[in-house]
Amino acid sequence: xxxxxxxxxxxxxxxxxxxxxxxxxxxxxxxxxxxxxxxxxxxxxxxxxxxxxxxxxxxxxxxxxxxxxxxxxxxxxxxxxxxxxxxxxxxxxxxxxxxxxxxxxxxxxxxxxxxxxxxxxxxxxxxxxxxxxxxxxxxxxxxxxxxxxxxxxxxxxxxxxxxxxxxxxxxxxxxxxxxxxxxxxxxxxxxxxxxxxxxxxxxxxxxxxxxxxxxxxxxxxxxxxxxxxxxxxxxxxxxxxxxxxxxxxxxxxxxxxxxxxxxxxxxxxxxxxxxxxxxxxxxxxxxxxxxxxxxxxxxxxxxxxxxxxxxxxxxxxxxxxxxxxxxxxxxxxxxxxxxxxxxxxxxxxxxxxxxx
Numbered sequence: 001x002x003x004x005x006x007x008x009x010x011x012x013x014x015x016x017x018x019x020x021x022x023x024x025x026x027x028x029x030x031x032x033x034x035x036x037x038x039x040x041x042x043x044x045x046x047x048x049x050x051x052x053x054x055x056x057x058x059x060x061x062x063x064x065x066x067x068x069x070x071x072x073x074x075x076x077x078x079x080x081x082x083x084x085x086x087x088x089x090x091x092x093x094x095x096x097x098x099x100x101x102x103x104x105x106x107x108x109x110x111x112x113x114x115x116x117x118x119x120x121x122x123x124x125x126x127x128x129x130x131x132x133x134x135x136x137x138x139x140x141x142x143x144x145x146x147x148x149x150x151x152x153x154x155x156x157x158x159x160x161x162x163x164x165x166x167x168x169x170x171x172x173x174x175x176x177x178x179x180x181x182x183x184x185x186x187x188x189x190x191x192x193x194x195x196x197x198x199x200x201x202x203x204x205x206x207x208x209x210x211x212x213x214x215x216x217x218x219x220x221x222x223x224x225x226x227x228x229x230x231x232x233x234x235x236x237x238x239x240x241x242x243x244x245x246x247x248x249x250x251x252x253x254x255x256x257x258x259x260x261x262x263x264x265x266x267x268x269x270x271x272x273x274x275x276x277x278x279x280x281x282x283x284x285x286x287x288x289x290x291x292x293x294x295x296x297x298x299x300x301x302x303x304x305x306x307x308x309x310x311x312x313x314x315x316x317x318x319x320x321x322x323x324x325x326x327x328x329x330x331x332x333x334x335x336x337x338x339x340x341x342x343x344x345x346x347x348x349x350x351x352x353x354x355x356x
Contacts, residue, residue, distance in 0.1 A: 001051050001053075001054045001055070001109075001111060001127065001128050001131045002054075002055045002057075002098060002104055002108060002109065002110045002111065002131070002200075003047065003054055003055070003056050003057070003110070003111045003112075003113060003127065003131075004057050004058075004059055004079075004091065004094045004095075004098070004110060004111070004112045004113070005040075005043065005044075005056060005057070005058045005059065005113055005114070005115040006059050006087065006090065006091075006112065006113070006114050006115060006194075007023075007025055007040065007058050007059065007060040007064060007068075007115040023064060023067075024039065024116065024254065025038060025039040025040045025115050025116050026038050026039075026040060026064070026067040026068075026071060027039075028041075030042050038071055039115060039116045039118075039254060040058070040067075040068065040071060040072065040115055041071050041072065043115055043116070043117070044056060044072055044076065046119070046120075046121050046123075046124050047124050049121055049124075050121050050124040050125050050127075050128065051124070051128055055077070055102065055104070056075075056076050056077065057076070057077035057078070057079055057094060057097065057098060057102070058076060058077065058078050058079070058115065059079045059081065059090050059091070059093070059094040060078060060079070060080060060081065061080070061081050061083075061084060062080050062081070062082065065078060065080055077097070077098075077101075077102060079093060079094040079097040081093060081223065082220065082223045082224055083223065083224050084228075085223060085224075085226045085227075085228050085229075086228045086229055086230050086231075087230045087231040087232075088210075088229045088230055088231045088233070088234035088235065089211075089223065089226045089227075089228075089229070091112055091203060091231050092203065092204075092206075092207035092210075092211065092219065093216070093219055093220065093223065094112075095110065095200060095203045095204050095207065096204065096207065096213075096215065096216035096219050097216050098110060098200060099200055099204060099216070100215050100216035100217070101216055104200055105200065106199070106200050106201035106204070107135075107199055107200070107201060108135070108199065108200050109131040109132070109134040109135040109197055109198070109199055109200075110131075110134075110197060110198060110199070110200050110203070111127050111130060111131050111134070111195070111196075111197040112194075112195065112196055112197070112231075113127060113194070113195050114193070114194050114195070114253075116253070116254040117193065117251060117252065117253065117254065118250075118251075118252040118253075118254050119249065119250055119251050119252070120249060120250050122249045122250075123247065123249055123250070123251065126144060126245070126247045126249070127144070127195070127197075129245065130142055130144050130195070130196075130197045130245055131197050133166065133197065133243070133245060134197035134198055134199060135199065137199065138243065139168070139241045139242055139243040140198065140199075140202050140239055140241040140242065141196055141197075141198050141202075141235070141236065141239050141241070141242040141243070142196060142197045142198070142242075142243050142244075142245060143158060143169065143192070143195065143196045143197075143242065143243070143244040143245070144193060144195040144196070144197075144244070144245050144247050145158045145160070145190025145191065145192065145193070145244045145245065145246055145247065146190055146191035146192075146193045146247055146251045147190060147191075147246060147247065147248040148181075148185050148189065148190065148191050151178050151179075151181035151182040151184075151185055152181060152191065153175060153176060153177055153178055153181060154175065154253070155175060155191040155192060155193070155253070156172065156173060156174055156175055156191075156192040157172070157173040157176070157181070157184045157189040157190065157191065157192060158172055158173075158189065158190045158191075158192050158244050159171050159172070159173065159184065159187055159188065159189045159190075160188060160189075160190065160244050160246075162188075163188050165245065165246055166243055166244070166245045166246075167243065167244055167246075168242070168243050168244075169242045169243060169244050172192070172232075172236070172237065173189065190244060190246060191251075193247075193251060193253070196236075203235070206234070206235055207219070210234060211226060
């Protein structure tokens with residue numbers, strides 16, 4: 001199986017945990033028997049468990065290359081985007097890289113997948129089946145649609161022509177409101193998880209139709225001049241020969257705080273002391289490994305100063321859940337206090353500095 005993992009984004013929905021310098025896919029937050037692993041390590045491990053011979057190429061920005069090499073073995077291919085130009089240029093460049101650098105044949109199937117799904121191994125077994133479907137040539141594009149578990153407003157929808165395991169696609173729908181999502185699901189709609197497969201020749205031909213280039217090196221050199229456009233707009237919405245394969249296993253998009261924290265087995269990473277003894281206040285002291293910190297006590301609702309200078313991180317919350325950026329780069333710990341009036345957050349203080 002030839003698989004391209006898209007890893008160019010910085011995960012802005014998870015800011016400040018994820019940012020341009022340290023993207024979410026490289027933060028080690030998933031517990032293993034030996035410690036912790038990152039999203040990219042988890043996905044790469046799962047691919048190899050399902051298909052030991054899989055050829056994995058990561059399409060990424062130049063700021064992420066060192067992180068990839070530090071976390072994965074040298075067998076993984078890396079296709080570097082000189083700058084960000086959205087998914088169609090990224091996939092076109094990666095496809096040319098597979099053909100011209102890695103020697104993948106024009107009639108071989110290629111699977112494209114985001115780098116950050118939280119899934120079990122059956123997901124990657126399904127990707128292998130999707131690759132086989134693409135190789136059969138019954139459609140120019142073969143998509144994997146996720147069986148929805150609720151009427152989500154966060155994902156686009158694929159509406160198939162039938163309820164078969166593999167069906168021609170009837171239409172696509174943009175992210176709807178909840179009521180519209182319920183109507184789509186009633187029609188048998190599937191979540192669009194951004195996973196698809198094709199014969200290499202197909203996307204390479206599409207790239208030559210839309211971009212004037214000769215080979216991978218030429219495309220790389222012209223990359224900064226390319227128009228920013230998504231693969232959906234450039235290719236998918238203009239393709240009539242397209243099919244979708246259903247997937248009913250576990251699938252979570254690790255792009256939101258609620259799904260990220262649901263996947264974490266522990267409420268903190270590294271040494272942490274949690275203290276909520278003060279009525280209406282929640283205090284969190286996060287320390288780097290090896291540092292023995294102590295929680296200060298609150299005095300009439302006022303938080304005592306903690307020793308270190310202000311850390312370049314802010315908390316992010318969604319609903320009643322509190323999600324914190326565990327940044328160990330600039331200081332060994334930070335202390336966050338959240339003050340509530342009833343269920344309403346009225347004040348947030350990070351290391352003595354008011355941030356809300």
